[in-house]
Amino acid sequence: MRTVLIPTDFSKNALHALQYAQELYKCERACFFVLHAYADEVYGEFKNVDQDKLDELKRGKEAEVQKKLDDLLDNVIDEPPNPLHTFETIAAFDALVDSVNEFVDEMNIDLVIMGTKGSTSDHKTTFGSFTIEVFKYVKCPVLAIPEDFKYHQPKTVLFPTDYMLPYKRRELKLLDDLAGKFKANVHCLYITDFEDLSPRQEDNKLFLEGTLSRSYVFFETTPVTNRAEAIMEHIEKKKADLLVMVNSRHSFFEDMLYRSTVDLLGLKVKIPFLVMQNLNR
Numbered sequence: 001m002r003t004v005l006i007p008t009d010f011s012k013n014a015l016h017a018l019q020y021a022q023e024l025y026k027c028e029r030a031c032f033f034v035l036h037a038y039a040d041e042v043y044g045e046f047k048n049v050d051q052d053k054l055d056e057l058k059r060g061k062e063a064e065v066q067k068k069l070d071d072l073l074d075n076v077i078d079e080p081p082n083p084l085h086t087f088e089t090i091a092a093f094d095a096l097v098d099s100v101n102e103f104v105d106e107m108n109i110d111l112v113i114m115g116t117k118g119s120t121s122d123h124k125t126t127f128g129s130f131t132i133e134v135f136k137y138v139k140c141p142v143l144a145i146p147e148d149f150k151y152h153q154p155k156t157v158l159f160p161t162d163y164m165l166p167y168k169r170r171e172l173k174l175l176d177d178l179a180g181k182f183k184a185n186v187h188c189l190y191i192t193d194f195e196d197l198s199p200r201q202e203d204n205k206l207f208l209e210g211t212l213s214r215s216y217v218f219f220e221t222t223p224v225t226n227r228a229e230a231i232m233e234h235i236e237k238k239k240a241d242l243l244v245m246v247n248s249r250h251s252f253f254e255d256m257l258y259r260s261t262v263d264l265l266g267l268k269v270k271i272p273f274l275v276m277q278n279l280n281r
Contacts, residue, residue: 002030005109007100007134009036010068013115013147018076020272021113023151024178028084033107034072035090037099038065058093065091096130097137104140110174112142116273135247135275141174144273154178154241154272157186157215160231163201163208165246171276172211175244180214187238190221191230235271244274 004021008014021032042054042061069089077087092099100112116131134142157179179186188208197205209217222230235243 002028002111003033003107003109004030005033005035005100005103005107005112005140007035007037007096007112007114007130008069008072009130010072011115013117013145015072015076015115016147016149017113017115017145018072020145020149020151022076022078022082022085024113025085026082028181030084031086031088033088033090033103033109034069035092035099035103036065036069037092037094037096038062039092039094040096042093062091062093097133100134100138100140104138109140112138112140114142114144116144116146139277141171141277142275144269144275146270146272149271152241153182153184155182155184156238156240157184157242157244158189158231158234158238158240159186159244160189160191160227160234161208161246162190162192163197163204165278166204167208167211167246168276168278169211171246171278172208175274175276176212176214178242179212179216184215184241186212186215186217186244187234187240188217188219189231189234190219191224191227192221193224195221235269240271242272242274243269244276246276246278 002025004025006014006018006021008018018032018034021030038061042058066089069091073087073089077085090099090103092103094102103109104112112134114131114134131144135144157175159175175186178184188205205219209219222234224230231243234240
């Protein structure tokens with residue numbers, strides 16, 4: 001059974017991510033864990049109170065959050081409900097990234113799915129600060145769903161890679177399951193001015209091809225210009241439904257996140273964005 005964690009702040013885009021998750025796994029057994037982390041809401045409002053008062057406020061906030069979670073599920077569970085799906089709610093007195101990471105480890109979560117802001121947002125970048133923190137620090141694949149994106153089966157996947165990473169089999173299997181289920185094409189895009197691959201790159205490329213055995217895999221190269229612009233151009237060119245990148249030390253993706261250049265580089269992704277983690281689990 002697939003285990004999926006969906007953080008929510010009860011916003012429209014978080015609700016959209018939950019609905020997307022239900023559609024994505026419509027024909028598979030899946031357990032959806034819907035989590036709201038509320039520590040910041042307590043400490044943010046009530047900094048100068050004694051411990052007894054703080055405990056009382058925590059209990060009140062927990063009850064309020066749990067009711068919101070229950071109401072949320074009442075609104076998204078189909079009538080009749082999908083017999084393949086189960087739902088659980090978590091009201092966590094913790095920071096968002098810490099609570100997500102703890103639950104990922106505890107329940108061996110396969111995928112975190114969360115919403116991002118739509119194109120009508122006043123913000124310059126699609127990704128909010130919480131989404132970027134989850135991208136950077138959560139030890140689990142994260143799928144970000146733009147608020148404006150209407151669900152349809154992912155048939156074309158764009159996977160920019162330099163073949164330098166020793167990919168984790170569990171991460172690639174998640175991608176292969178998704179692509180294989182929908183008979184999708186996976187376009188591996190190498191942004192380079194050089195034609196030849198090193199032995200290390202050749203090995204990683206072969207491992208990538210072998211692990212994505214259920215997918216239709218294509219390998220392409222494009223000259224180095226602005227990498228973010230090259231990615232956006234290929235999203236348009238291939239009419240991609242899903243963008244996949246790997247977050248790893250010294251990777252292009254890490255460079256974007258840690259320099260806070262997502263908006264500066266213009267990577268305003270309008271399609272679902274799967275960030276895989278190059279970490280042992």
